[in-house]
Amino acid sequence: MVSQKVVIKNPTGLHLRPAGILCKEAMQFKSLITFQFRDSTANAKSVLSVLGACIKSGDEVEFFCDGEDEQEALAAVITAIESGLGE
16 A cells, blocks of 8 residues: 645645546556545545545645555556646
């Protein structure tokens, strides 16, 4: 299992469009990809889980990847977030 913290840079946080882009990126990998925000853990491959976390701009989120392609999955998810998730 690998993990990394990242700060959300999107000015409006993870609303529907960036949440969808994040999930689409996560679904390309076989590994289990979850994230922890505040006191809850959620599935990064579920748009409803991402939206339900109510992540705003400037919030720090920790992503966890566990599986055969965990290194690649973590790198891809972090890169997508740091690039602004299409915004």
